[in-house]
Amino acid sequence: xSPLGRGRPARRAATRAGQYVALLCYLVFLAFPLAWLLxxxxxxxxxxxxxxxxxxxxHPTLDNFRQAFDEQPLLRAALNSLTAAASAALIATVVAxxxxxxxxxxxxxxxxxASGWVVVSQAFPIVLVIIPLFLxxxxxxxxxxxxxxxxxxxxxxxxxxxxMLTGYVRAVPRExxxxxxxxxxxxxxxxTSVTAxxxxxxxxxxxxxxxxxSWNEFFFALVLLKSPGKQTMPVVLTHFIGAEGVxxxxxxxxxxxxxxxxxxxxxxxxxxxxxxxxxxxxxxN
Amino acid sequence: xxLATAPGRRPAEPATGPRAAGGWFLxxxxxxxxxxxxxxxxxxxxxxxxxxxxxxxxAPTRWIGLLNFRDLLHDTLFWExxxxxxxxxxxxxxxQFALALGLALxxxxxxxxxxxARALAIVPWAMPEIVVGIMWRLVYHPDAGILNETLxxxxxxxxxxxxxxxxxxxxxxxxxxxxTTVALLAGLQNVPxxxxxxxxxxxxxxWRRFAAVTWPAIRPxxxxxxxxxxxWNFNSFxxxxxxxNGGPGGHTRLPMLFAYEEAFRYGQFGYAAAMGCVMVAVVAxxxxxxxxxRLNGDER
Numbered sequence: 174x175s176p177l178g179r180g181r182p183a184r185r186a187a188t189r190a191g192q193y194v195a196l197l198c199y200l201v202f203l204a205f206p207l208a209w210l211l212x213x214x215x216x217x218x219x220x221x222x223x224x225x226x227x228x229x230x231x232h233p234t235l236d237n238f239r240q241a242f243d244e245q246p247l248l249r250a251a252l253n254s255l256t257a258a259a260s261a262a263l264i265a266t267v268v269a270x271x272x273x274x275x276x277x278x279x280x281x282x283x284x285x286x287a288s289g290w291v292v293v294s295q296a297f298p299i300v301l302v303i304i305p306l307f308l309x310x311x312x313x314x315x316x317x318x319x320x321x322x323x324x325x326x327x328x329x330x331x332x333x334x335x336x337m338l339t340g341y342v343r344a345v346p347r348e349x350x351x352x353x354x355x356x357x358x359x360x361x362x363x364x365t366s367v368t369a370x371x372x373x374x375x376x377x378x379x380x381x382x383x384x385x386x387s388w389n390e391f392f393f394a395l396v397l398l399k400s401p402g403k404q405t406m407p408v409v410l411t412h413f414i415g416a417e418g419v420x421x422x423x424x425x426x427x428x429x430x431x432x433x434x435x436x437x438x439x440x441x442x443x444x445x446x447x448x449x450x451x452x453x454x455x456x457x458n
Numbered sequence: 459x460x461l462a463t464a465p466g467r468r469p470a471e472p473a474t475g476p477r478a479a480g481g482w483f484l485x486x487x488x489x490x491x492x493x494x495x496x497x498x499x500x501x502x503x504x505x506x507x508x509x510x511x512x513x514x515x516x517a518p519t520r521w522i523g524l525l526n527f528r529d530l531l532h533d534t535l536f537w538e539x540x541x542x543x544x545x546x547x548x549x550x551x552x553x554q555f556a557l558a559l560g561l562a563l564x565x566x567x568x569x570x571x572x573x574x575a576r577a578l579a580i581v582p583w584a585m586p587e588i589v590v591g592i593m594w595r596l597v598y599h600p601d602a603g604i605l606n607e608t609l610x611x612x613x614x615x616x617x618x619x620x621x622x623x624x625x626x627x628x629x630x631x632x633x634x635x636x637x638t639t640v641a642l643l644a645g646l647q648n649v650p651x652x653x654x655x656x657x658x659x660x661x662x663x664x665w666r667r668f669a670a671v672t673w674p675a676i677r678p679x680x681x682x683x684x685x686x687x688x689x690w691n692f693n694s695f696x697x698x699x700x701x702x703n704g705g706p707g708g709h710t711r712l713p714m715l716f717a718y719e720e721a722f723r724y725g726q727f728g729y730a731a732a733m734g735c736v737m738v739a740v741v742a743x744x745x746x747x748x749x750x751x752r753l754n755g756d757e758r
Contacts, residue, residue, distance in 0.1 A: 188664070192564060192567055192569060193569065193570075193571070195560065195564060196564050196569055196571055196572075196575055197571070199557075199560075199561050199564070199575060199579075200571065200574065200575055200578060202632070203575075203578040203579060203581070203582075203632070203635070204578055205597075205604070206593050206594055206596075206597050206632065207578075207581065207593070209593070209596055209597050209604045210589075210592075210593040210596060213596050221602055222602075223602075224601070225607060226602050226603075226604065226607055228604070267487075268487040268488045268491065269488050271483075271484035271485070271487060271488070272484060272485050272487070272488035272489070274484055275484040275485050283482070283485060284485070287485065287488075287489070287492075290492065290496075290497070294496060295686060295689060295690075296689050296738070296741065296742070296745075297500065297693075297738070298692075298693045298713075298714065298717075298734050298737045298738055298741075299693065299695075299714075300693075300714055300717040300718065300721070300730065300733070300734045300737070301500060301503040301504070301731060301734030301735065301737075301738060302496070302499045302500055302503060303721075304503055304506060304721050304727050304730060304731055304734075305498075305499035305500075305502035305503045305506060305731075306495065306499045307722075308502075308511075308727070309495075309498075309499060309502070324491070324495060325495065327491055327495075328491050328492060328495040328496045331488060331491070331492060331496075335488070385584060388586070389585070389586035389587065389588075390586075391586065391587055391588050391695075391696040391699075392695050392696060392718075395699075396718075396722055406586070407586050407587075407588040407589075407696070410586075410588050410589070410592065411588065411699075411700060413592075414592075414595075414700070422596060422599070422602055425592060425596075426592070426593075426596060429588075429589040429592045429593065430589075432586055432588075432589055433584070433585050433586060433589050436584045436585065436586065437581070437584045437585070439584075440580070440583065440584035441584075444580055
C-alpha cells in the first residue's frame with residue numbers, strides 16, 4: 174500500500190499536467206484559423222502584401238469591410254439570406270411542431286415511418302435529390318427565385334427540427350397534461366395553456382437552429398439561384414475568389430467574417446438547448 | 459373562444475376515434491412537403507438514372523435501361539473520384555472521432571481552461587461551410603498564409619499534387635469536430651459515476667476504467683455518430699468546392715463535386731443521377747457491414 178500511496182499524488186500531478194498540455198493543443202488547433210481570419214480582416218492592404226505576414230495587424234483598419242461592400246452586393250445578399258432563412262425557419266417549425274407532438278406522444282405505423290424517414294433522410298446524397306428538385310422547381314417556374322429556395326430549405330430543415338422538437342415534447346411530463354384533462358380542460362385548452370408554454374423555449378431554439386442551417390447553406394443556393402441580385406451570402410462570398418484563386422484577401426476575410434456573425438450570435442443563444450436536446454436524445458436511446 | 463370550442467368538443471373526447479384521426483391531422487402539414495419535396499424527388503431521381511435526361515434538350519427523354527450504369531463502369535474518372543471520396547471520408551471520420559473523443563473526455567474533467575475550450579469546440583458548427591473554406595484558404599495561402607510563415611516553408615498546400623488531399627482532409631476534421639464532440643459529451647452523461655469511482659478504488663488505471671466503464675456506456679452514441687459522420691463526409695461538397703474545387707488535376711474531386719459538374723455544368727442529368735445511385739448503394743453497403751460488424755462485436 175505504501176509505495177502506491179507515495180506514488181499516487183505524483184502520478185496524479187503528472188496526469189493533470191498531461192491533460193493541460195492536451196487541452197492547450199486542442200485550443201491552438203481550434204483557435205488558430207479563427208484568429209488568422211480575424212487578423213486578416215483588419216489588416217491594411219500593405220501588410221497583407223508583405224512577405225512575412227505577422228499574427229497581428231500593426232495598423233488595424235476597417236478599409237477591408239468598406240471595400241468588401243464596394244466589390245460585391247453584400248447588403249443585397251444579406252437581405253436575401255435573411256429572407257430565405259427566416260421564412261424557411263418559421264415555416265419548418267410551424268409545420269414540424271404538430272408532427273413532433275404526434276411522434277412523441279403516439280406510436281402508430283405512421284409515426285414510426287416518419288421517425289424512420291428522419292434517420293434515412295440523413296443518408297441521402299443531395300445530388301440525387303437536387304436534380305429532380307431542380308426539374309420540378311423549373312416546371313413550377315421557381316428556379317432562380319427565393320420562394321423556390323425557401324421550399325427546399327423547409328424540407329431540408331425538417332428532419333433536424335422534428336428531431337429536436339420531439340425531444341422537447343418528450344421532456345414535457347405527460348402527467349401534467351393528464352392532470353389538466355382531469356381538471357376538466359379540453360384537449361385544445363390543455364395544449365395551449367399547459368403544453369405550449371413549456372414547449373416555447375424549445376420551439377424558439379428550433380426556429381433559431383433552422384435559421385442558422387438555412388443561413389449557412391450553400392449547395393442548393395448555388396444550384397437554384399443564378400441572377401446575382403437573388404443570390405445569398407455564401408454564394409456571393411465565392412465571387413470574391415476569382416478564377417485564379419484568391420484575388421483580394423482583406424475584403425474576402427472581412428466579408429466572410431460578416432457572413433458568420435449572425436449565425437455565431439444566434440448559436441451562442443441556442444447552443445445550450447441543442448446540446449441539451451442531444452443529451453435527451455442520447456439518454457432516450 | 460375557449461368557452462365556445464371546449465364544450466362543443468368535449469362530448470367527442472372520450473372516444474378513441476377523434477384521437478386517432480387527430481394523428482393524421484397533426485402529421486399532415488409536415489408530411490405533404492416531405493412527400494412532395496423529399497420522397498418524391500428521391501424516387502424521381504432514381505428513375506432519372508435509367509433515362510438519357512439532359513438539360514436544355516428538345517428531344518423527349520427516353521428510357522435507356524442500364525446504359526448509364528454501363529458507362530459508369532468504364533468511367534475511370536468517376537472511379538478515381540470515388541476513390542478520393544472514400545479516402546477523404548475515412549481520412550476525416552476516423553481522426554475526427556479520435557480527436558473528438560479525446561476532447562470530450564478532457565472537457566469532462568475538472569480543468570481550468572474548460573470554458574474557452576468548450577466554446578471554441580462549438581464555433582465551427584455555427585460557421586457557414588463556405589467561410590470555413592475561405593478561412594483555411596487564408597491559412598494555406600502560399601505567400602500570405604500563416605502556415606508557411608510559421609513553418610518557414612513555401613509550400614503551395616492546396617495546389618500541390620501530394621499535399622492537396624491531406625490539406626483538405628485536415629479542414630474536414632476541423633469542421634466536423636463540434637458535432638462529434640457534443641454527441642460524445644452527451645454520451646458521457648450516461649457513464650455511471652459510481653462505477654468509475656468503484657473501479658478507481660479497486661486500483662484500475664485510467665485506461666482500464668475507460669475500457670471497462672466509459673467505453674461500454676458511450677458505445678451506442680459513438681457508433682451512431684461515426685456512422686453519420688461517414689455519410690456526411692462522403693456527401694460533403696461546399697468545403698472542398700471552395701478550397702480546391704476538385705483540383706489540382708482531380709486529386710481532391712469528391713464524388714459530389716464530380717456529379718455536380720456532370721449535372722449542372724455539362725447538363726447530363728441522367729448520368730449524374732446514376733452516379734448518385736451508385737454513391738447511395740456503396741455507402742449503404744459499407745455502413746451495413748460496419749454496423750453488422752459492430753453489433754456482432756457487441757454480442758461477444
